[in-house]
Amino acid sequence: MKLDWTVYGLELRSPLRISRSVMARRDAVRVVIECDGVRGHGEVVTSQYYGLDVERITGLLRDLVPVMAACADPAELALPELPPGVLAAVDTALHDLKALRQGIPVHQLVGVPQWTDVPTAYTIGIGDPAHAASQAAYLASRGFTVLKVKVGSEHDVATVNAVRAAAPDVRLILDPNGGWTAEQAVRVVDQLTGVDALEQPIAPGQWDDLAWLRERCPVPLIADEDAATAADVRALAGLVDGVNVKLAKCGGITAAREIIDIARASGLDVMLGCLVASSLGIAPAVHLTGHARWVDLDGHLLLADDPWTGIGGDDGTLRLSGVPGLGVVPGLGDVPGLGDVPTRAERR
Known part of the structure; x- marks a missing residue:
């Protein structure tokens, strides 16, 4: 499998104030996992609260590249310990990849056979x-x-x-x-x-x-x-x-x-x-x-x-x-x- 990523910025319509901070923008990292020509996608966003900035996120993904390259079957992938946000992006990309290979929406993989608005x-x-x-x-x-x-x-x-x-x-x-x-x-x-x-x-x-x-x-x-x-x-x-x-x-x-x-x-x-x-x-x-x-x-x-x-x-x-x-x-x-x-x- 192949792992890749792209960094981009996300600007808010207007600053969002909560009790502990104000946010006007943040960065996002798109995670892509490719297997047999099919690409699954996920996203992790930077977060001061969770201790994630672009440098830490991309460094962790860089460390994952050889782990992915050594595994040909997503079902056999053993991930190292990762911060929850980064793990969520990788886990999402794997679910997207699996669902795409089966030709079904992700919700059918997670116990929601019929999704409603x-x-x-x-x-x-x-x-x-x-x-x-x-x-x-x-x-x-x-x-x-x-x-x-x-x-x-x-x-x-x-x-x-x-x-x-x-x-x-x-x-x-x-x-x-x-x-x-x-x-x-x-x-x-x-x-x-x-x-x-x-x-x-x-x-x-x-x-x-x-x-x-x-x-x-x-x-x-x-x-x-x-x-x-x-x-x-x-x-x-x-x-x-x-x-x-x-x-x-x-x-x-x-x-x-x-x-x-x-x-x-x-x-x-x-x-x-x-x-x-x-x-x-x-x-x-x-x-x-x-x-x-x-x-x-x-x-x-x-x-x-x-x-x-x-x-x-x-x-x-x-x-x-x-x-x-x-x-x-x-x-x-x-x-x-x-x-x-x-x-x-x-x-x-």
């Missing part, structure tokens, strides 16, 4: 309540039925109430990114109505506080940063109502399927989340949405120019093309190295 949340960053309300009204007019509101400022109550007034029929997910205390979470949520879920309200690692909060929180409590591994999810049973499964956090489709199975067996609901990424980076999680109660896969929608297309979402609904593999193809963006990717017609 699904609503996705759209993220509103921390900002002025009036601006958040304007965004909410616009998104609702476009067809979005689920909105995620980033909170963690002194204007949280005003912002959420403004969003609710501007879009009274949407489902709301609140995400402080660990920026609240447990007491603050109770105090804020008590002043709100119509909240569908609360995601990682307190800093990770405070599981006693999570349990205390769950007893007092009137809305489902979802662990995100606290739910990175299968072992984490097992231990969280009874402490929260659900877990946010991000492929870049857990290590890809294979790890996500294990975590989803453990969550269900433990009585936990599943949210599928993402980092800001292109449609290529979001697509593998889209194929898993049949396993999730909440879907928050809007990373590609936050971009000024998405170099890939094929999963929809502009009107609030994710749609797969039904073609084999991940189902994404190059869009209109000028991204180096995309000329070798088959068009949608060629994938058919």
Whole structure:
């Protein structure tokens, strides 16, 4: 097998502010694994939170080149230990490759025989309540039925109430990114109505506080940063109502399927989340949405120019093309190295 990669930049439509940072752009690395003339694709994005920059990502991929070259059968590939984001990209490319060789969509490999269109949340960053309300009204007019509101400022109550007034029929997910205390979470949520879920309200690692909060929180409590591994999810049973499964956090489709199975067996609901990424980076999680109660896969929608297309979402609904593999193809963006990717017609 042959491993290759290309680096490109992803610019956001507008800077996204959360409780711990502000982001306006990030780099992405397209991973390509070729076997017998068929190419599978995946994507890993840089992340300060996860300690991944371009130099580290490409260095790790460079080390993988001889490992790939020594293996002729993807089923026999033994990968070394890798950071979850890099592993997720490689795992995605292998799933894409396998599905393309079988002539089926990836979702048929991961326990979703019949995939259906699904609503996705759209993220509103921390900002002025009036601006958040304007965004909410616009998104609702476009067809979005689920909105995620980033909170963690002194204007949280005003912002959420403004969003609710501007879009009274949407489902709301609140995400402080660990920026609240447990007491603050109770105090804020008590002043709100119509909240569908609360995601990682307190800093990770405070599981006693999570349990205390769950007893007092009137809305489902979802662990995100606290739910990175299968072992984490097992231990969280009874402490929260659900877990946010991000492929870049857990290590890809294979790890996500294990975590989803453990969550269900433990009585936990599943949210599928993402980092800001292109449609290529979001697509593998889209194929898993049949396993999730909440879907928050809007990373590609936050971009000024998405170099890939094929999963929809502009009107609030994710749609797969039904073609084999991940189902994404190059869009209109000028991204180096995309000329070798088959068009949608060629994938058919």
